[in-house]
Amino acid sequence: MRMIDYFDRGLRIAHDKPCMIEGDTQKTYAQVAARVNAIAALLIADGFAPGAHAAVLSGNAMVAFEAVLGILRADGVWAMANNRASTSENAYLFDLLDIDTLFVHSEVADRIVEFRAQCPNIRRYIALDRAFDEADFFLEDRLDADAPPVPQRRTGAVEELGFLANTGGTTGRSKGVMLTNGNWQALVSSLVASMPMTMPPVNMVAAPMTHAAGPLALASMALGGTVVILPKFEPGPVIDAIERHRVTYMFLPPTAIYMLLSHPGVRDADFSSLQYISYAGAPMSLDRLRQAIAVFGPVMNASFGQTEASMCVTAMPPHEHLNAAGDLAHPGSCGRPNLLSIVEIMDDDGHILPPGERGEIVVRGPLVMAGYYKNPQATAEVSTHGWHHTGDIGVRDEDGWFYVVDRKKDMIISGGFNVYPAEVEKALLAHDAVQDCAVVGIPDEKWGEAVIAFVEARPGHKPQEATLIAFAREALGAVKTPKRIEIVRQLPRTNAGKVSRAELRKPYWEEAGRKI
The missing domain is CATH 3.30.300.30 (ANL, C-terminal domain)
Structure with a gap:
């Protein structure tokens, strides 16, 4: 299955239901599907080849999600791009990842001049939200609402490249991470297994869609869910959106959760619609975790993963956070391995360590990337002894609960x-x-x-x-x-x-x- 096939599942089961909401604008799955098809038809007519790489340089926006889906509908490879990164870092990544087509929001239109100088492989720059001179053309001016359905141009095999992410550059220059259709299938399956939902989710995107929140929103569409898009994280608007749209699911890093808990109106708000708040990316203060459960309810969902082993290698769902006495059952844990991951603690010589001993967290399974793009040496370095090496120091207890101690290099x-x-x-x-x-x-x-x-x-x-x-x-x-x-x-x-x-x-x- 291709990544777009998961959107198509949502379309089949919820064609007349809300797909995305941004401010006062709401579009059904049928409306989004028609626009996505038009974007894909434009790309194909413009010479976008099957398997070509395209990126969307934008903050959180409905039109940005539509462009991502259009890339996937055209059987291209979506390369995740961060509009908050520096121009030079993005230029480096776009050149490294062989970007063919770049959708650009007007907020960062001035960067195109440098991209043209440094990224000779970018064939087309498309203005995303309005016309501006730096782009080759404005998306809206070229769309044909009556375009016939685009044909499938790739097989959808599990080993086919689905999307490209990047490592963020915290330990040097960013590396491109190759994630396949099989990786996407494992991610969606793991999310559904760790967070069962009895109704289509209402997923709020307040954290940047350029990171975990974006793929998680696309995954929720496979369930016919509604994606509520906020331009950025701000505690007040987040609280208002939860109440207004009856949000059931959202992903936030711990820092954002702390900001929510510090907002003066948080304890007067209605959070009864929430089923899951996923947190990851950094350890969470145990006192703040207790506060979050008291304020939001028993909805906190911990996970551990990384770009190279996407998002939910381990999970601790809400019902496993608390013991019979109502206190934290596994304080500081990031959970146990999900159904599709094998996780161990390893020493520097490749020996699996017993419970209670600290070592590097290593992973096997279908969530693990295909490798770093055009970097076989770096791929080999993180794949020694037949395991993916996360670079995180951790420990597991006798019952299989994992605890992240820190980054190995820190x-x-x-x-x-x-x-x-x-x-x-x-x-x-x-x-x-x-x-x-x-x-x-x-x-x-x-x-x-x-x-x-x-x-x-x-x-x-x-x-x-x-x-x-x-x-x-x-x-x-x-x-x-x-x-x-x-x-x-x-x-x-x-x-x-x-x-x-x-x-x-x-x-x-x-x-x-x-x-x-």
């Missing part, structure tokens, strides 16, 4: 002891005054590396360094406690919205004459 060695930043961050996040934080190691003559923390304050709080250090020491002991804590207005983040520890470390290590 570990700090201070005074000869291993200190995992996520463990320190977890302790600091338990303090009422801390909204978010990041912990890094910096050069130190005495300790080798000293542990320091950067803290964002919660609205209405003014945390003090001495107070936070004392609070952390009580939970962590002297070795792991930060030697220094800096209160910052805002933490630096990657294009994916994750806190960039590398950016925080950079000035300290450059001063010491090293780059890490």
